[in-house]
Amino acid sequence: MAVPAAELRSKVVASRGGAAGLRHVLGPDYRMGYIFVAPIALCVLSLVAYPFCYAIYLSMTHKLVGMPPIFVGFENYIRLTWDGFFQRAVVNSFVFTFGSVIFKLGLGVLMALVLTSNIRWRSFWTGVLLIPWVAPTVVSALNFLWMFDGSLGVLNYLLVRVFRILPQGVGWLSEPGTAMASVVAVNVWRGFPFFGISFLAGMKAIPAELYEAAAVDGASKLQRFRHVTLPGIKNIMIIVVLLSTIWTFNDFQIVYILTKGGPGGTTMVMPVFTYETAFGAQRLGEAIAVALYLLPALAVTIMVLARYMRKGRRR
C-alpha cells in the first residue's frame, strides 16, 4: 500500500519541480500539512502549553489577587506538605477516585455483558443506559442534590415511607458518615456508561471463533469470560481505567455542587480545595501549587495512557 503512494508522490514532486528540495527535507505534503496543523498548534500553545508553564511559575510565587507575584521557589509546595487540610484533601481525592473507578469498572463490565447477551431492542437499551454520560453533569448533580435532601428528598421518602427500610431519614450529604459515599455514588452513576460502551465495543471486536473454539474445548461460561473476553478487552480496560482515573481525580463540579467539600471537610477533594484557595482565600500561588502538587504522578499516567491510546489506533 505504501509503495504506490510513495511512487505517486514522487511523480507529483517531479512534475512540479521547484520546491523539491524543501519537500525532500520537510516531507512531500509539508505545505498543506503546516497550514492545516497551524490552528491546532496555536490552540495547543496558547491555551494549554503557555498556561501550563505560567501555572508552574505562579505556583512558585506568593500571588495575592491584585498584587504582583513575588518569587518564593518551592515554598508553597513545602508548606502544603505539612498542611493538615491539604493532606486531608489528598487522602479524600484518592478515596473518591478509587472508590468511583472500581464501581464504574464493575458496573461497566456488567453493562457490556448484558448488552452483548441475547436481548431484544439492543440499541434502545444501549441508548437509555448512555443517558447519564451525555446529560449535563451540573443538571445531574442538582438532581441528586434534590433527591438526597434530608427533609424533602425522595430517597428518604422511598426508604422510610414506601419501603420502610429505615426508621428515619438520613442527611445523606450533611452527615460525615454518608457524604463521601453519596458523592462517589453520583460519580459512578454518571461515569459507568462510558466504561460499559467502551467494553461493549471491545467485546464486539472479539472474533466469534475464539468463543466457539473455547466451547469445543469444554470451557464453561465463566472460563470463556476469564480466558477469552477479559484478555480481549484488556487494552480497552487499561485505557478506560486510566482515562477515568484522570477525569475523576480532577472532577470539580459533582463535589462542588453536592457538598462544596463539606460536611467538615469530609468530601474536600483537591480540585475543590484549589478553587477555594484561589477564589475563597484569594491565594493564587498556593492554589496552583495544590493543583500541580501531584503533577509527576499525573504526567506518568498521561504518558502511559497516551502510549496505549496510540497503540490501540495503530492496529
Added chain:
Amino acid sequence: MKRRRSATLETTLSYALLVVLAIAVLFPFYWMIVTSFKNETQMRSIVSMFWPRPFAIENYQLLLAKTEFASWYGNSVFVAVSSTLVATGVGTVGAYALARLKFFGRGFMASATLITYLVPPSILFIPLYKQMQGLGMANSLAGLIAAYPSFTVPFVTWLLMGYFESIPEELEEAAMIDGATRFGAFYRIVLPLSAPGVLAAGLYAFTQAWNEFLYALVFITDGRLRTLPVGLASFITGDVYGWGYLMSGAVLTTLPVIAAYIYLQKYMVEGLTAGSVKG
C-alpha cells in the same frame, strides 16, 4: 434441553439487570420532570408525590419571567455554537493533516494533541483566567469562546484522526491519479465521506461546551453573562432553594442535549468506539 433452559435463565437475568440499570439511570430525570411541574404546596406536602396533580406550570412561568434564565440560555447557545464551529473547523483540517499528510513534525504534533486532550482543566483554569484577564476578556462570553477550544479542539482532532485513518487511502490516490490536487482529494473525496464523523465530533464538542462548568464559573462574574450550568447552580446559593423552578430550568437545560443525542445516537456510539478508545 439443559442448554436451552440455561439460555432462558441467562436472558431473564439480562432483562432483570437491564431493568434495574434503566430505573437507576432514568429515575433522576423522571424526578426532575415531576418536580418541575409541582407547585410549592405539592412539594411541601406528601400528596401527589410521584405524579403532580394538578400539573402546575407556574415554575416555568416564574423561571422565564422572574429570573435571568432566558439570557443564560442565549449565552449558552451563543458560546456552545461558536466554540463548536471553531473546534470542528480547526479539528477537521488538523486531524486530516495528522492522519494522512506526510510532513516533518507530524508524529510530534499528534502526540502533543493527544497529551493536550488529557491535561485536566483543574490545572489550567487559574492561569487561563489570568490570561483572559490580561486580554480584557475575563468577564465576557468572548473569553469563554476563546478558552473552550483548549478541550474541544484536541478532542475533535483525536476523534477525527481515527475516523480519517479508517477511510481507505486508495480513494485519494485514485483521485490524484485522475488529476486532483491533494487539497481537492481532501475536499471532494474525504470530507463528504466523513460527514457523519465530522457531525458526531461536532455534536460532542457542542455537548462538552454546553455542559462546561468550571471555566464559566471562574471567568464570569456578571450575573447576566452566566451560562446555563453556572446559572442553575447559582440558584442553590440562596437559603431558599426553590426546587420547583430550579428543576424546570434543569429540564430546559437538558432538552437540547437529549434531543441531539436521540437524533445522533447511532453516530455517537460509532464515533465513540471508532474514535476515542479503539483498540
